[in-house]
Amino acid sequence: MTTYVLVHGSWGGGWVWRALAEELERSGHRVLVPTLTGLGSDASNLRPDITLDDHIRVVADSVAETGDEVILVGHSYGTVPACGAVATAAGRAVRQLVLLDGFIPTPGRSVFDDRPDVADILAALAAPHGGLYAEPAPPSAYGIDDAEIADWLTEASTLMPMSVLRQPFPSSLRSVDELDDLDVTYVRFTGTDLFLSAEETVRARGWAFEEVDGHHFAFVTQPRTIAAKISIA
Known part of the structure; x- marks a missing residue:
């Protein structure tokens, strides 16, 4: 049995991993799907001063909670707090880091810097909220043309705090x-x-590189393919 911690991206929540989590659990694995501060089921705690450190802490706490070695998987923006978590004390439990179609953070620089x-795209989406919170991007921006998947994502998505995207990745973390x-x-x-x-x-950087033919949320429509990739990666 392998323990997985799956970290969602902007506008998401633990809910986005349902198909992949079920696929992994059917194979006997343990899966944790933390929700980042102010997003998803935690949307009632959305505030303009949420920090990247808050999100890194959520991921690090989830890794520590397992009490086991884990494979840590981040998607889209979720790759940033995942990379932060592996550089904390809790990160010693991470035996493998998998980045799914996401950002590669640079210490001392923010997502927006890189x-x-x-x-520019998110500034337009955040304009209705005074630049504090970004409205969800349209599914078409992710290459999604399936109406059912598009509606599911649109209905479940919540506002994204711009603060975490403006904050530089902590220089104190390697x-x-x-x-x-x-x-x-x-x-x-x-x-x-x-x-x-x-x-x-x-x-x-000498990391392994893989490609999957699919839209930005390929793990929703191709959970078996993605499960195989992160299991043998």
């Missing part, structure tokens, strides 16, 4: 490639160009 194109004895795999979903540039960075 991706000004994303900053970058993932500086951590010894940690296997890292990046899986890019080819249905969009959101993270097209990731391959060059991943290969330069």
Whole structure:
């Protein structure tokens, strides 16, 4: 049995992992799906001063809660707090880090610093909320053309605090490639160009790189494929 901790991205919650979690559990694995502060089932605690440190703490606490070695999986924005958590004391329990179609943080720089194109998109989505919270991006931006999946994502998504995307990744935490004895795999979903540039960075760092033909939420529609990727990654 393997223990997995799955970290959702912007506008999401633990709910987004249902199909993949069920697939892993059918194979006898243990799965934790923490919800980041202010999102999903914790949306009632949304506030403008939520920090990236808050989100890193949620992930680190979930890893520590398992009391076991884990495979830590982050998706989209969720890769950022996942990378932060592996650099904390709790990260010693992480035997493998899997980044699914997401950001690769740079210590001392924010998501918006590294991706000004994303900053521009989210600024427009946050305009109705005074720049504090971003409305969910339309499913079409993720390459999703299935109406049922699109409706499911739209109905369940909640506002995203812009503060965590503006905060630099803590310089006090080492970058993932500086951590010894940690296997890292990046899986890019080819249905969009959101993270097209990731391959060059991943290969330069000597991490494993995989691709899956699917939209940004491929683990929702292809849970068996993704389960196999993160099981043998």
